[in-house]
Amino acid sequence: MGSIVEQQKKFQWDSTMSVGVEDLDRDHRFLVTLIDRLASMDDLGDAAEVEHVLDELVRYTQEHFEREEEYMEATGYPDLPHHRQLHETMVKKIDDLRVQFFLGEKEHIGRQTLDFLTHWLHDHVLGEDMKYHPERRDPS
Numbered sequence: 001m002g003s004i005v006e007q008q009k010k011f012q013w014d015s016t017m018s019v020g021v022e023d024l025d026r027d028h029r030f031l032v033t034l035i036d037r038l039a040s041m042d043d044l045g046d047a048a049e050v051e052h053v054l055d056e057l058v059r060y061t062q063e064h065f066e067r068e069e070e071y072m073e074a075t076g077y078p079d080l081p082h083h084r085q086l087h088e089t090m091v092k093k094i095d096d097l098r099v100q101f102f103l104g105e106k107e108h109i110g111r112q113t114l115d116f117l118t119h120w121l122h123d124h125v126l127g128e129d130m131k132y133h134p135e136r137r138d139p140s
Contacts, residue, residue: 017125020133021071027064028125034060035117038109050109054098062091077132086128090120
């Protein structure tokens with residue numbers, strides 16, 4: 001089995017993850033990049049850089065969720081309350097991970113956390129976010 005970096009490099013944004021909205025696709029690509037950077041830094045043991053990337057991940061995730069929710073509101077997406085709740089849960093989880101790392105409760109981010117971030121982003125984009133894709137959205 002490869003290192004965290006080798007495993008993480010396998011998770012890359014590709015066109016199958018496109019939600020059909022360029023600004024949101026750009027956000028998703030950047031979130032993938034942040035998770036990849038986090039894996040690289042954690043594998044190298046650079047705690048200061050890990051802290052920086054975790055801060056950026058929390059900040060950018062919040063900004064992305066705001067943009068996504070504004071898009072859903074503007075297009076009348078009917079499941080916005082549920083989607084907003086998913087976002088709130090994820091922001092809390094990422095922030096909790098960041099706090100644990102900052103307080104020294106976690107020495108490294110670790111494979112489990114990176115797997116969680118990777119799978120959550122992948123599953124959220126391909127599952128929940130695809131529901132608002134302009135060409136796939138249920139017209140009802």
